[in-house]
Amino acid sequence: MKKLPLDGVRVADLTMMWAGPYATRILGEMGAEVIKIESPSAWDNIRTLVPQPEATEPWNSSFYFNDYNRDKKSLTLDLAQERGREVFLDLVKHCDVVIENYRAEVLGKLNIDYPVLKAAKQDIVLVSMAGFGKTGKERGQVGFGPIIEQMAGLASLSGYGDDGEPYKTGISYGDPVGGVAAAGAAALGLIQRRKTGEGCHIDLAQRETMAAMVGEAFVAASLRGEEPVHRGNRDARFVPQGAYRCTGEDQWIVISVRTDEEWRSLAPVIGAEELTSVGKVERAERHDELDAVIERWTSSLDPQEAMEKLQAAGVPAGRVLDTEAIHDDPHLNARGYWVWLPHPKMRPWRQPSTSWRLVEANPQLRRHAPLFGEHNREILCDMLGLSEEDLKELEAAGIIADAPINPTVG
Amino acid sequence: MKEPVLEGVRVLEIGGGIPAAYATRWMAGFGADVVRTEGPEGALTPDEEIYLTAGKRRVVADNETLLQLGRQADILVEDTKPGTLRTRGLDIEALRQERPELIVVSITPFGQTGPASQYEATNGVVFAMGGIMSLTGHPSRPPLMTGGSQAYYLGGLNGFSAAVTAYYGRLVHGEGDHIDISMQECAAGMLELYGAMTEYEKVGPIPRSGNHVRAVWGIYPCADGYAGVCCLERQVKAFFNLIGDPVLQEERFQDREQRAEHDDELQAIVYGWFLERTKAEIVELGVQHRVPLGAVLTPKDLLENESLQERDYFDSARTPEGTARFPGRPFLGLAWSPGELHEGGTDTGAAVAEWTGGTR
Structure with missing residues (x-):
């Protein structure tokens, strides 16, 4: 059995919400042992963000929480109490990576910033991923994904074009982007430690990893002073391109024509032979008219059928998969992308598998997200050597718990 | 080095x-x-x-x-x-x-x-x-x-x-x-809660929400462009206090469920608040009052951004x-x-x- 790349790596995970947990979900997928640490009174609010009126332990049965926290262990620990902090530093001695996505100043306030961690474990790799970084005038800003997207330039580049309005992406896009980058940052830190024996402190600002996703717009702005252009679903090079309505409730297909050859293939498929010879410049000028011709054809077709017909002719086309259709997408299913993962308190549902398909090591989802404090005993007693007596004391002081002290906060 | x-x-x-x-x-x-x-x-x-x-x-x-x-x-x-x-x-x-x-x-x-x-x-x-x-x-x-x-x-x-x-x-x-x-x-x-919600709760495809998932989670025009707000429940109070309109203290805006029913009315109030302020003011107020506020910045804005220069x-x-x-x-x-x-x-x-x- 081939080992996964992060097999043998242990991660103390202080992250919450989305960006950080997405990073550590990936580390878990790649074989790391991820220990998610939450305080009994300050825990990951994702657990109860979606109301679950029927649930007896809503913090343990959230599909949203599960999505980002599978393949992790749960340790509850109140770091704001000195004894909790001591236990944490003891745990750090057994870890390779510490990762956090608190606001910039929080780690310092908890007195567990990099020098403190380094004193506990000389070669620790610390990954901090505050929204705006640890330094700089804007470091105090709360960095939720949509705010990141706005403050990184991306929202200014999105829009239909006829109303001047910028648009947000339909998810909190800055979060997972920061998360994927942070997973890579952790790996680079580990590489450096392997080569030099020294750890490092990575200061990742989610705003900066987001802006890197539109780098060419900065080139345009710095060289030519360009302001954002909202193209809607059109493209400067691929003409025509657009989202076209199909049959069914709110069903659409994107068609994108790169070359004259692709246009010549498309025209007869949509019953517009007379337009076959229209060149690219003219296609751009007559874009509205061509859109109408294309939509006349798509609007009587199922999006899957339209896509398959166009692809058979070699034309780039893809249906706009909605959140339901994407789970039934024959291609994703043929690749085994959706996986059923049992959970002790939830009915089964299909979850995405890893996007990093190591063909030989073949990473698989291993386990549902941990229940609150599920691994307290395993970590505190088996790893750190605490006694039953110690555990009782920690429990009595509210430093550890197997349920949130304040379950209605969220 | x-x-x-x-x-x-x-x-x-x-x-x-x-x-x-x-x-x-x-x-x-x-x-x-x-x-x-x-x-x-x-x-x-x-x-x-x-x-x-x-x-x-x-x-x-x-x-x-x-x-x-x-x-x-x-x-x-x-x-x-x-x-x-x-x-x-x-x-x-x-x-x-x-x-x-x-x-x-x-x-x-x-x-x-x-x-x-x-x-x-x-x-x-x-x-x-x-x-x-x-x-x-x-x-x-x-x-x-x-x-x-x-x-x-x-x-x-x-x-x-x-x-x-x-x-x-x-x-x-x-x-x-x-x-x-x-x-x-x-x-x-990475379809956020929407992918898993569709699959787990069998609620059908999640519709687009445009620039306003909710009144307290969206992008609004402001005095010199566009800006945005992104409040979880725990940040709503601070945002309402910042807006300062006494009507926001009423039950229909304080209660989470009732607030959802009065979202249009709330959007109108938030809209008015943004319109009177500039992007820079809004960002500054966000930091001061711990409210997740942001501004829609362009690449040109960011090339001049102090925080990024400092870093x-x-x-x-x-x-x-x-x-x-x-x-x-x-x-x-x-x-x-x-x-x-x-x-x-x-x-x-x-x-x-x-x-x-x-x-x-």
Whole structure:
């Protein structure tokens, strides 16, 4: 059995919400042992963000929480109490990576910033991923994904074009982007430690990893002073391109024509032979008219059928998969992308598998997200050597718990 | 100054599009010797070429050269259509057998296997198939593509992080792997609560919410552009206090469920508040009052942004049009070098000689 790349790596995970947990979900997928640490009174609010009126332990049965926290262990620990902090530093001695996505100043306030961690474990790799970084005038800003997207330039580049309005992406896009980058940052830190024996402190600002996703717009702005252009679903090079309505409730297909050859293939498929010879410049000028011709054809077709017909002719086309259709997408299913993962308190549902398909090591989802404090005993007693007596004391002081002290906060 | 973390790592880039070029850009900045073999004409726009090729050596490789370089690489990153490399004489499995330490990252629209693996695609097509597009845009208008080339960049980002993770695994366990990255899957796995909610609660497809998921979670016009707010329940109170309108203390806005029923009324109040303030004021108020507020900044705004300057974020490179500035190191804490721009093909002789010269 081939080992996964992060097999043998242990991660103390202080992250919450989305960006950080997405990073550590990936580390878990790649074989790391991820220990998610939450305080009994300050825990990951994702657990109860979606109301679950029927649930007896809503913090343990959230599909949203599960999505980002599978393949992790749960340790509850109140770091704001000195004894909790001591236990944490003891745990750090057994870890390779510490990762956090608190606001910039929080780690310092908890007195567990990099020098403190380094004193506990000389070669620790610390990954901090505050929204705006640890330094700089804007470091105090709360960095939720949509705010990141706005403050990184991306929202200014999105829009239909006829109303001047910028648009947000339909998810909190800055979060997972920061998360994927942070997973890579952790790996680079580990590489450096392997080569030099020294750890490092990575200061990742989610705003900066987001802006890197539109780098060419900065080139345009710095060289030519360009302001954002909202193209809607059109493209400067691929003409025509657009989202076209199909049959069914709110069903659409994107068609994108790169070359004259692709246009010549498309025209007869949509019953517009007379337009076959229209060149690219003219296609751009007559874009509205061509859109109408294309939509006349798509609007009587199922999006899957339209896509398959166009692809058979070699034309780039893809249906706009909605959140339901994407789970039934024959291609994703043929690749085994959706996986059923049992959970002790939830009915089964299909979850995405890893996007990093190591063909030989073949990473698989291993386990549902941990229940609150599920691994307290395993970590505190088996790893750190605490006694039953110690555990009782920690429990009595509210430093550890197997349920949130304040379950209605969220 | 420490040696760059990827110093001495040989990276071969094949295909030349955004996915492969972005994945290897950060490797170059962190010290790898990235040899970019040119893709088809127009694989990158001139602006993308400036941003994505800085710090790389650029080679024009015939099939024989490609194989020679492939045999010397530590990490091979490619974004060609599945099957293409074999027709060029580069057999990934054979290369991996020859050198088990090799890491190959293939970044494609739909992955190496499955019925759509041979589909023709552009960024827009992949963005549609990844699910995010169905959630983006106004509910009464067509779904909207986010700006730039997000599906492709997301593929490149995943390619980078996967490659360096596998490289760490190689250092520790001795072996590389072939990583099959489907850009569709990169997006399909990050559909926030919407993907899982549809599947778990069987509520049907989640509709687009435009710029207002809720009144306290959206983008609004302000005095000099657009700005936004993003409150979780626990931040609503601070936001209401900041707005200061006494009506917000009434039950219909204080109670979470009732508030949802009065969202339009609340939107009107929030709209009015934003309209009277500038982007800079709004950002400042957010920091002061711990309310998640932001402004829709343009790349031009950001090039002048104090925080980013303080953090020395931007790289610059000389181009025939002048000095271009663009996002540099993705994070602080590891040595980064900005890198010069090379013309396509100029490094062919030197790079090939060096890599194949038995200096390894």
